[in-house]
Amino acid sequence: MTEMLDQKEMKVIVFQLIDKEYAIGVDVVQSIEKLLTITRVPKTPPYVKGVLNLRGVVTPIVDLRERFGLEAKEMDDSTRIIIVTLPEFEVGLIVDAANDVIDIPVGSIEPQPGVVGTVESEFISGVAKIDKRLLVMLNLEKVLEPVKRGTSDEF
Template sequence: MRDEHFGVPIDQVQSIEKVTSFTKVPQAPDYVKGIVELRGEVTTVVDLRHLLEIGETEDSSETRILIVQVEGLKMGLLVDEAKEVIDVNDDSVEDPPQMVGGVEKEYIMGVSKQDDRLLILVHLHKVLDVEQIEEMKEAVQA
């Protein structure tokens, strides 16, 4: 996302997809961009920047959808780009400061120095609280 580098646990990521057009969901929360059909399944797509309260993801040729599984719900996270899979050694992860990259500490699992950049590790279970997940489950089932 922009100049910040964010990461999510690979065990929660099922795939990385190019952005296709979304179908808007009436009366959905602001963070829901819409739904898409991927491999025969309808998937809700949410804007990770919006959830982290650092703006909106802008559409570009680099924009991607991370298909993730959180609390038993499969969903898409709209991100600026998805560059690589990095093996982060637990020893390299430090506690986050109060705010990093404009993101509140509660959403961050930790930070890790990777070569010449700081990788911010996102805690998806905190970013999407149980209430939001239930709202999305209901919207998908409706």
């Protein structure tokens, strides 16, 4: 799913939630936007903040802090919405900051650690150790699973 460079490196977008850095493959990232006006939609889970009209496309917006059960934070100038495109739909992810785009050696990615009791552990596909940085690799299919199920009270 993620773009490989010579099968040895993977290009990812690094973003931040609280004091942790997370990464997702650039191949699914459509754009990174500053905070825009979000229209609330009734009967959606609390982590679905609503929708926004982005260049003529109505896109659901998910607050990753709330999705992971992390403490809420007032949105500010560094808050970003990462628009990701998956085979079935497009969705925006609210993050504290979008830090950079880097190439990760595939060999530096370790399987998901066996962390018990963390809410976000089910959303992790692996962990990459780059120099002194620890990047949590997200499994977007798991993160967005309830969002794409499409029941009457979910997006």
